Amino acid sequence: MIIESAFSILPESIAGLGFQRVSREANAVGAFSFSLLNALHSKNVIDPIQRLQLEKPYSTKMAPLPEGKDARHCDVFIDYGGSKIGSKQLANYGWRYRNYVEAKFLKSYNRTKSGQDTRASTNSAEIIADLIRLVALVPEPECFTGRQSPQTSTARYFLVLSDYPLFIFINQYLKDLHELFENPSKRAQITIDLSSGKAAGAFAEKVGSNFNMLKLELTQCTCFSHFPLDAKCKDSCWMLLIRIDSAKLTLNANGVSRSFTINIDRSLSEGNKGDYKAIRDFVSINIQ
Structure with missing residues (x-):
């Protein structure tokens, strides 16, 4: 729950007197990292700075990515294994030893007559790419090795x-994504089908090459938000944290359907043996 604790105090690191204002993604990651260190200190975690890693590679010794793609990384990684904080009961509330975070800062430059940002399509593609990375690229050695x-x-x-x-x-x-970003609910389901409708074609290609063969289902998300009380206030910042509790990623290629599922009880499942690795390799090679 360390990520949630850090997010609860994130406004202090962004809007507090004397703190740097967020104007780009590096500022956002830095502010969140500062909140994480404060959250770790509050729990008396020994050597908290050693638990935090920026730009953590998704490729590991037990679950490597294809050669040439092992530089794929997440923005923030926290590992507090050995801290003796966790329990089976706490796991039922979303607590995990290892925590991967993808972060995004969205800056509005120009808006259309409808009110949408002129870069909405590009931003949407980048956000969906991050969500797919979190489902597909996070190393799951037990699944990778066929345990x-x-x-x-x-x-x-x-x-x-x-x-x-x-x-x-x-x-x-x-x-689903548009509604969640407008009015976040505590529990959410998000389906992004890149194989059909307006999301297929050119938009899917912005997410990744041949991604019109993918369907992402975030079957349960837990969401946390900080939205300003007065949206017109100068230097306001909108903040949203989404924890993916369960998800399914399906790849339909060459007449073969593959799937990888993260279940709510922490179990992992594949449509057929080897699907996790096949999907993971496909995503790591083709994602933008």
């Missing part, structure tokens, strides 16, 4: 900050 009844010990988070209401950055035909 019987594999489980995950990893949490997946997406953090987004912006200088304007979040929904203007999302294409309206991405209904």
